[in-house]
Amino acid sequence: xxxxxxxxxxxxxxxxxxxxxxxxxxxxxxxxxxxxxxxxxxxxxxxxxxxxxxxxxxxxxxxxxxxxxxxxxxxxxxxxxxxxxxxxxxxxxxxxxxxxxxxxxxxxxxxxxxxxxxxxxxxxxxxxxxxxxxxxxxxxxxxxxxxxxxxxxxxxxxxxxxxxxxxxxxxxxxxxxxxxxxxxxxxxxxxxxxxxxxxxxxxxxxxxxxxxxxxxxxxxxxxxxxxxxxxxxxxxxxxxxxxxxxxxxxxxxxxxxxxxxxxxxxxxxxxxxxxxxxxxxxxxxxxxxxxxxxxxxxxxxxxxxxxxxxxxxxxxxxxxxxxxxxxxxxxxxxxxxxxxxxxxxxxxxxxxxxxxxxxxxxxxxxxxxxxxxxxxxxxxxxxxxxxxxxxxxxxxxxxxxxxxxxxxxxxxxxxxxxxxxxxxxxxxxxxxxxxxxxxxxxxxxxxxxxxxxxxxxxxxxxxxxxxxxxxxxxxxxxxxxxxxxxxxxxxxxxxxxxxxxxxxxxxxxxxxxxxxxxxxxxxxxxxxxxxxxxxxxxxxxxxxxxxxxxxxxxxxxxxxxxxxxxxxxxxxxxxxxxxxxxxxxxxxxxxxxxxxxxxxxxxxxxxxxxxxxxxxxxxxxxxxxxxxxxxxxxxxx
Numbered sequence: 001x002x003x004x005x006x007x008x009x010x011x012x013x014x015x016x017x018x019x020x021x022x023x024x025x026x027x028x029x030x031x032x033x034x035x036x037x038x039x040x041x042x043x044x045x046x047x048x049x050x051x052x053x054x055x056x057x058x059x060x061x062x063x064x065x066x067x068x069x070x071x072x073x074x075x076x077x078x079x080x081x082x083x084x085x086x087x088x089x090x091x092x093x094x095x096x097x098x099x100x101x102x103x104x105x106x107x108x109x110x111x112x113x114x115x116x117x118x119x120x121x122x123x124x125x126x127x128x129x130x131x132x133x134x135x136x137x138x139x140x141x142x143x144x145x146x147x148x149x150x151x152x153x154x155x156x157x158x159x160x161x162x163x164x165x166x167x168x169x170x171x172x173x174x175x176x177x178x179x180x181x182x183x184x185x186x187x188x189x190x191x192x193x194x195x196x197x198x199x200x201x202x203x204x205x206x207x208x209x210x211x212x213x214x215x216x217x218x219x220x221x222x223x224x225x226x227x228x229x230x231x232x233x234x235x236x237x238x239x240x241x242x243x244x245x246x247x248x249x250x251x252x253x254x255x256x257x258x259x260x261x262x263x264x265x266x267x268x269x270x271x272x273x274x275x276x277x278x279x280x281x282x283x284x285x286x287x288x289x290x291x292x293x294x295x296x297x298x299x300x301x302x303x304x305x306x307x308x309x310x311x312x313x314x315x316x317x318x319x320x321x322x323x324x325x326x327x328x329x330x331x332x333x334x335x336x337x338x339x340x341x342x343x344x345x346x347x348x349x350x351x352x353x354x355x356x357x358x359x360x361x362x363x364x365x366x367x368x369x370x371x372x373x374x375x376x377x378x379x380x381x382x383x384x385x386x387x388x389x390x391x392x393x394x395x396x397x398x399x400x401x402x403x404x405x406x407x408x409x410x411x412x413x414x415x416x417x418x419x420x421x422x423x424x425x426x427x428x429x430x431x432x433x434x435x436x437x438x439x440x441x442x443x444x445x446x447x448x449x450x451x452x453x454x455x456x457x458x459x460x461x462x463x464x465x466x467x468x469x470x471x472x473x474x475x476x477x478x479x480x481x482x483x484x485x486x487x488x489x490x491x492x493x494x495x496x497x498x499x500x501x502x503x504x505x506x507x508x509x510x511x512x513x514x515x516x517x518x519x520x521x522x523x524x525x526x527x528x529x530x531x532x533x534x535x536x537x538x539x540x541x542x543x544x545x546x547x548x549x550x551x552x553x554x555x556x557x558x559x560x561x562x563x564x565x566x567x568x569x570x571x572x573x574x575x576x577x578x579x580x581x582x583x584x585x586x587x588x589x590x591x592x593x594x595x596x597x598x599x600x601x602x603x604x605x606x607x608x609x610x611x612x613x614x615x616x617x618x619x620x621x622x623x624x625x626x627x628x629x630x631x632x633x634x635x636x637x
Contacts, residue, residue: 175604176293199233205261209222218260228249312381332395336461341358343465345372346377346417359392361475365392369394372398373399374401376403421444421445422443426439443517445559454531463527469521470600472597473597489570490570490572490573491571497516506563543557576595579596583601586615599619
């Protein structure tokens with residue numbers, strides 16, 4: 001009984017060691033696999049969400065199918081007509097012809113449509129139009145990443161707005177298209193391109209030459225030439241990178257290709273191989289385009305290191321300082337006789353430059369009061385900054401949005417700060433015709449938090465709301481004397497986009513299809529009229545009617561809710577006072593910029609970003625407080 005004991009005890013550990021060895025090998029293989037696949041997935045943008053400081057939840061989206069009954073449903077896939085909903089941006093294909101819209105149009109021009117589900121967003125959800133596309137409108141929160149996984153086989157450069165097939169580069173890649181064209185480097189690579197052409201032709205002929213009897217020498221020479229070309233091209237991007245003897249190799253390859261063409265081979269095989277090589281090349285070009293667009297968007301979304309440093313240093317310094325730092329004149333905060341400006345922002349430097357530019361160009365800065373509404377995360381940095389810096393006698397009040405909600409909201413629900421939102425809208429110039437150029441506009445609209453203005457400033461009668469991506473070049477006193485003619489808001493009408501183009505987002509509400517939308521870069525608000533018209537209540541009721549289950553759809557709802565709640569309540573301000581487009585449009589003239597009272601950097605390329613449009617950045621940088629020690633410590637340029 002005791003004999004087998006030692007043998008059994010010796011066998012068990014050996015088995016365990018074998019299993020441990022197998023497990024270790026499997027773990028090592030898995031580690032190698034993921035170390036290769038995961039970085040590739042990141043570069044290709046194949047993961048369901050992209051890393052960003054503004055990333056939010058997503059799930060499915062429903063789309064109006066244009067059928068009778070006005071139902072909103074997921075539409076089955078159709079090849080070659082695909083758009084993706086990705087992250088928090090929304091890319092939708094909308095109907096335009098009267099047969100495809102479930103609209104009831106009265107003689108007065110008022111239109112109502114069925115209720116959509118703004119609903120949920122999903123990074124992998126495809127949306128396909130059930131009928132041939134007549135108009136494509138893209139609404140995308142421009143502060144958030146949105147790289148579409150759609151079939152982009154057409155030439156990337158030809159995909160710029162206005163291409164004949166209607167598939168605009170802007171529709172696919174957003175403002176990256178203009179940025180890439182403006183920053184395209186002219187390379188001296190004509191010889192490299194010739195080498196690549198030779199290589200493609202040789203690869204196309206090689207499989208057929210190998211199969212021919214008596215052509216062993218030619219096949220060996222072709223194989224050797226292909227390998228030499230591949231070696232040269234693996235280390236060369238421009239002609240200057242090529243080795244000195246590249247001309248000899250090109251001559252040898254020419255002779256080899258000529259000999260291959262003289263052989264009796266079936267052309268269909270060469271054609272198939274050339275098509276395969278063409279598809280591979282297009283896929284490679286698409287990969288690099290997507291990778292570049294993703295990296296561009298990552299640069300747009302990422303908070304610059306210097307700004308993060310500034311915020312952190314100011315926050316730490318605030319708690320180190322004594323309690324007697326604050327010296328604001330609180331009586332001015334509620335004095336309706338003064339000029340009150342309101343800014344909702346989480347960007348310290350941008351909002352301070354907006355204030356500085358307004359004060360510098362004002363004739364009576366001592367009568368100006370700025371109310372800065374920010375979130376709890378940035379509150380102490382904002383507070384410390386405006387304690388340390390003075391603005392020609394202007395009074396600055398920094399407010400915490402979360403504190404306001406806790407003190408004043410009866411339901412006890414605390415929502416995050418929702419400053420102005422930006423949307424990218426891409427459509428055909430003529431909504432009824434497909435063969436018209438694609439046009440892209442960046443539209444800013446009040447966030448949900450701004451609809452609490454009457455509760456925030458109960459003692460004030462009129463305020464001017466400025467966005468933090470604006471700068472002021474002239475005295476704004478004239479805005480305080482505008483006759484609003486009974487309207488609630490004075491703002492610039494933006495007639496490049498009309499209600500008709502956004503009709504699918506206005507559920508069960510009447511609207512004038514010919515009305516222009518408005519831009520919220522600068523807005524004069526009559527708070528008494530706001531309270532009289534109960535705009536806050538209207539906003540709340542419309543928002544409740546629209547389904548918004550996620551943060552992404554809640555933010556997206558700012559566009560239709562803001563337009564509907566304030567329709568017929570906007571008094572138009574003369575457009576020449578405000579110059580839009582400095583954050584996305586390269587063609588603006590310096591003469592037009594200098595004439596404008598207000599510059600609005602709407603778009604992705606903000607002036608505080610490295611990717612901002614350089615020729616417009618000087619107008620913004622002239623108001624930088626360069627003497628601030630923390631600016632120097634955080635390496636601001």
